[in-house]
Amino acid sequence: xxxxxxxxxxxxxxxxxxxxxxxxxxxxxxxxxxxxxxxxxxxxxxxxxxxxxxxxxxxxxxxxxxxxxxxxxxxxxxxxxxxxxxxxxxxxxxxxxxxxxxxxxxxxxxxxxxxxxxxxxxxxxxxxxxxxxxxxxxxxxxxxxxxxxxxxxxxxxxxxxxxxxxxxxxxxxxxxxxxxxxxxxxxxxxxxxxxxxxxxxxxxxxxxxxxxxxxxxxxxxxxxxxxxxxxxxxxxxxxxxxxxxxxxxxxxxxxxxxxxxxxxxxxxxxxxxxxxxxxxxxxxxxxxxxxxxxxxxxxxxxxxxxxxxxxxxxxxxxxxxxxxxxxxxxxxxxxxxxxxxxxxxxxxxxxxxxxxxxxxxxxxxxxxxxxxxxxxxxxxxxxxxxxxxxxxxxxxxxxxxxxxxxxxxxxxxxxxxxxxx
Amino acid sequence: xxxxxxxxxxxxxxxxxxxxxxxxxxxxxxxxxxxxxxxxxxxxxxxxxxxxxxxxxxxxxxxxxxxxxx
Numbered sequence: 337x338x339x340x341x342x343x344x345x346x347x348x349x350x351x352x353x354x355x356x357x358x359x360x361x362x363x364x365x366x367x368x369x370x371x372x373x374x375x376x377x378x379x380x381x382x383x384x385x386x387x388x389x390x391x392x393x394x395x396x397x398x399x400x401x402x403x404x405x406x407x408x409x410x411x412x413x414x415x416x417x418x419x420x421x422x423x424x425x426x427x428x429x430x431x432x433x434x435x436x437x438x439x440x441x442x443x444x445x446x447x448x449x450x451x452x453x454x455x456x457x458x459x460x461x462x463x464x465x466x467x468x469x470x471x472x473x474x475x476x477x478x479x480x481x482x483x484x485x486x487x488x489x490x491x492x493x494x495x496x497x498x499x500x501x502x503x504x505x506x507x508x509x510x511x512x513x514x515x516x517x518x519x520x521x522x523x524x525x526x527x528x529x530x531x532x533x534x535x536x537x538x539x540x541x542x543x544x545x546x547x548x549x550x551x552x553x554x555x556x557x558x559x560x561x562x563x564x565x566x567x568x569x570x571x572x573x574x575x576x577x578x579x580x581x582x583x584x585x586x587x588x589x590x591x592x593x594x595x596x597x598x599x600x601x602x603x604x605x606x607x608x609x610x611x612x613x614x615x616x617x618x619x620x621x622x623x624x625x626x627x628x629x630x631x632x633x634x635x636x637x638x639x640x641x642x643x644x645x646x647x648x649x650x651x652x653x654x655x656x657x658x659x660x661x662x663x664x665x666x667x668x669x670x671x672x673x674x675x676x677x678x679x680x681x682x683x684x685x686x687x688x689x690x691x692x693x694x695x696x697x698x699x700x701x702x703x704x705x706x707x708x709x710x711x712x713x714x715x716x717x718x719x720x721x722x723x724x725x726x727x728x729x730x731x732x733x734x735x736x737x738x739x740x741x742x743x744x745x746x747x748x749x750x751x752x753x754x755x756x757x
Numbered sequence: 758x759x760x761x762x763x764x765x766x767x768x769x770x771x772x773x774x775x776x777x778x779x780x781x782x783x784x785x786x787x788x789x790x791x792x793x794x795x796x797x798x799x800x801x802x803x804x805x806x807x808x809x810x811x812x813x814x815x816x817x818x819x820x821x822x823x824x825x826x827x
Contacts, residue, residue, distance in 0.1 A: 674769040686774040688816040
């Protein structure tokens with residue numbers, strides 16, 4: 337059998353059972369390959385994304401405090417909702433000003449709504465004015481682009497990275513540096529006098545400051561790189577998933593107008609979001625390196641040290657898993673419970689995305705429906721639809737399946753009220 | 758009757774990270790099929806803290822614990 341080859345000449349793993357096996361055996365038979373992504377390494381070296389084995393487990397254990405069930409409920413209900421209110425208020429003001437239904441870029445709207453969540457998850461102070469929110473939003477967009485620079489094909493890698501590093505310096509000066517210093521002081525004060533100084537909230541910077549023995553095994557730049565990862569992860573999946581969902585649903589509703597009545601149904605929107613991520617995989621392929629000679633479930637032999645590309649795009653569209661119409665969007669798709677409806681967009685095994693429940697919700701808690709459904713419900717309550725005059729713009733300068741802009745209009749903005757206002 | 762903790766693993770949701778077995782090897786094991794299994798259905802209340810950590814570490818929320826006050 338001739339192995340399929342992907343970018344960089346890597347063997348592509350496409351059989352669903354092999355994909356599942358490699359992802360589940362990461363940390364055991366396979367490791368991560370951070371050395372392959374030069375620019376990403378500048379931003380994320382040593383972050384939990386790129387660790388293996390015991391280091392990876394210990395980092396996950398430390399950072400689990402940031403993502404407890406109660407913390408997720410806090411981010412979703414007490415941080416995201418007010419930011420959504422503010423985003424709606426901005427849109428409503430624009431509608432009043434123009435006397436119509438303004439066309440806005442959904443990518444920017446969703447990202448702006450998530451700025452507060454990023455600040456709360458990482459532990460960034462000073463995000464307390466429209467000007468600060470706008471500045472952090474611009475920084476986060478740059479960092480998000482920076483993490484994906486290695487995938488660009490339009491010859492802009494170096495120029496983009498220069499801009500990203502300038503934005504990162506701005507991030508350190510304005511937000512990250514002062515916030516880390518304050519948390520280090522809070523942790524120190526709590527240790528010195530636990531009764532007089534209550535423990536600070538377990539955001540990322542606080543849990544890192546609380547575990548110096550672990551963090552000091554890397555260089556002093558590690559907290560910044562970990563914060564960069566959390567910033568990108570907190571915004572990236574939800575933003576691209578929500579945007580793809582709105583685009584896919586628009587086409588679906590043209591053919592299935594009876595489903596318009598379901599746009600207030602969180603379960604329906606959750607299914608639509610899952611379908612969108614399944615079809616628009618977060619990465620073309622996830623790289624893994626064999627730590628020893630391995631025989632995959634399909635019988636394919638992988639020699640020690642070979643680097644593989646796990647083709648999660650192919651596995652997400654596999655007809656044996658998702659049916660004969662696997663290439664099509666269908667929010668009513670039936671699937672076995674054991675199959676993640678999102679495909680492998682959140683990875684799998686020990687490297688399954690820490691924020692999976694953050695995005696998709698918690699079936700055991702009625703107050704946690706996840707960031708994606710929360711945002712989609714709000715958007716559809718405002719009558720969102722694609723701008724008929726301006727189609728979505730795909731980012732053709734990357735191998736990633738990314739949307740650069742999604743112009744939308746809202747038919748029910750007038751009368752929308754905000755608690756932030 | 759003393760309080761105890763009921764432990765359940767949803768095999769359909771478990772992705773075999775093995776985090777639970779690393780946090781509490783006396784309560785969980787990763788089966789050859791690649792999913793976690795509980796070694797006891799009920800654990801004493803003294804295990805509550807470690808079980809809460811196992812539950813929160815699981816990225817797919819496949820672990821569910823419930824305090825049974827007896």
